[in-house]
Amino acid sequence: TFALRQTELIALVGLVTGIAASLSMAASEYLSSKEGDISKTNPLKAATYTGIAYVITVFLLVMPYLLLENVYVALGITLITAVVIIFGFTFYISVAKDVPFWKRFLEMAVISLGVAALSFIIGLVIRNVLGIEI
Structure with missing residues (x-):
């Protein structure tokens, strides 16, 4: 968002x-499933579910950039969407595997948002170092 500053370009790249x-x-899920007990997991099915979910x-996550012109509003909505997705996934895992919800949710949210923040910083640094203005 900070490096490209145009919603259409951000959507395309995203x-x-x-x-x-x-x-x-x-592909990674397919290979990982093949290494496991094949009688329990169908590698093609696991890969398909993983690919579709992603x-x-x-x-x-990209939809706000396709619908809005303001990159900062789109970014805010994208970040909220990411937290909601993490919330839903964590809730599912906590119920399915009977693990504590809040600890896992906070861990996943902090890691995901931390990676996003680091990516934004890297984008700004690269844009400034290379002198690219779009």
Whole structure:
């Protein structure tokens, strides 16, 4: 957001990067499932679910940039969406695996938002070092 400053460009980069990451995660899940007990997990099914979940997440996170012109409002909505997604995923895991919700939620939220903040800083540094203005 801070490096590109144009909602359409941010959406394009987010979609391309996000879909590529989704494919990578699906491939990783396939390989990981093949290494496990094959009688319990179908690698293709696991990879498909993982890929679809990631693509849906990417679209939810990029959607504000497709609908809004103000990059900062879009960023705010994207961050709120990310926290809601983390909340939902953590709730599911806490119920399915009977683990404490709040500790896991806070850990996931802090790590995810920390990575996002670091990515924004890296984007700003690269833009300034290379002198790229878009």
